[in-house]
Amino acid sequence: MSDSETEYSMRKLSLVLAACTAAVLVMMVITSLVTGASQERFEHVNLAENYASALLHDAKGLRTLMGLDIAFCCLYTAYFAAFTKYLRALGRPFAMLAFGAMLATAILDFIEDHHILSMLESAEHGVLPSAIAIRLQATESAVKFSMSFMALVFYGLAIPRTTKLGLGLALFLTIGTLLSGAIGYAAPPELQAKLDNGRWVGFLVGFALAMWWLRSAPEPDSPPRSAAKQL
Numbered sequence: 001m002s003d004s005e006t007e008y009s010m011r012k013l014s015l016v017l018a019a020c021t022a023a024v025l026v027m028m029v030i031t032s033l034v035t036g037a038s039q040e041r042f043e044h045v046n047l048a049e050n051y052a053s054a055l056l057h058d059a060k061g062l063r064t065l066m067g068l069d070i071a072f073c074c075l076y077t078a079y080f081a082a083f084t085k086y087l088r089a090l091g092r093p094f095a096m097l098a099f100g101a102m103l104a105t106a107i108l109d110f111i112e113d114h115h116i117l118s119m120l121e122s123a124e125h126g127v128l129p130s131a132i133a134i135r136l137q138a139t140e141s142a143v144k145f146s147m148s149f150m151a152l153v154f155y156g157l158a159i160p161r162t163t164k165l166g167l168g169l170a171l172f173l174t175i176g177t178l179l180s181g182a183i184g185y186a187a188p189p190e191l192q193a194k195l196d197n198g199r200w201v202g203f204l205v206g207f208a209l210a211m212w213w214l215r216s217a218p219e220p221d222s223p224p225r226s227a228a229k230q231l
Contacts, residue, residue, distance in 0.1 A: 010086035015214045017079035022207040024072045028065060029200055035061025039069065040196035042116050043141035044189075051134055052123040059120060066113045073113075077106045080151075083210075087158050089220040098154030101147055108144035115140060145181070152177045152206075165216065169209045176202070 032038055037058035042051070055062070080102045087095040115137055119129040156173025160166050180202060184195050 010082045010089065011214055011217055011219060014079060014082040014086055015211055017075060017082055018207055018211045018214065021072065021075040021079050022204065022211070024068055024075055025200070025203055025207070028068045028072065029204075031061060031064050031068060035064065037061025037065055038196075039065055039113075039116065040193070040199075042119075043112075043138060043196075044192060045134055045138045048128045048131060048134065051119075052128050055116075055120045055123045055129075059124070062120060063117070066117055069109065069113055073106045073109045077103060080155075083155075086217075086220075087155075090160060090218075091220075092158040092160065094154040094158040098151050098158060101151035101154060105144055105148040105151055108140060108147060112137070112140045112144055142185075145184075149177050149181045159213070160217075163216070165209075165213050169213045172206065172209055 035058070037060075039062070041054055041058075042062075046054070080099055084095045084099040115133075119133060119137070122129060152173045156170045156177065159170040159173065161170050180199075184199075187195055
């Protein structure tokens with residue numbers, strides 16, 4: 001198979017990977033609802049005693065969530081790699097910038113997961129997380145989400161807006177992401193839990209829109225432009 005033919009097949013591969021990623025996301029939501037565990041509560045600063053107590057209380061469910069999150073990271077990175085190759089085959093700008101930001105998001109996601117797990121293991125040995133470790137965790141999480149916001153906005157700019165569905169997906173990824181980020185950071189602490197839960201809904205809606213658009217999106221009818229002509 002030639003390089004151009006490989007790129008042309010990326011639409012179908014993107015669709016499959018998006019469905020697999022969304023399936024893991026649904027499993028994470030179900031796990032959180034069943035166990036009561038939540039990664040989000042450890043993405044904010046808290047007193048060391050309260051933080052350690054929450055880690056120990058959610059230990060079993062949290063470890064399950066982290067295992068699923070590793071799978072989620074691997075799958076969404078594969079999905080966006082295929083999706084980026086498809087957008088490049090269409091000659092769309094911003095695709096490579098978007099994937100670079102999304103790859104950085106995945107790396108930060110891995111660091112976040114293992115940092116939380118290391119603090120959980122320390123708490124199980126009677127060692128409280130330090131204030132610095134907790135603040136570092138909150139910073140890691142915030143940078144991860146900010147990086148993901150940038151990636152999604154770039155993908156929104158890369159989506160062809162030639163159909164109503166394409167326009168809707170583009171607006172969801174650009175305007176929707178920017179509004180979500182601004183509201184999330186400006187909201188008072190008492191609203192953080194509700195906004196964190198709403199983030200899951202946004203993820204699922206985003207994947208559903210992307211799969212819907214991919215099902216009706218065209219295959220490229222000409223070889224992709226050279227990388228030198230793209231952002």
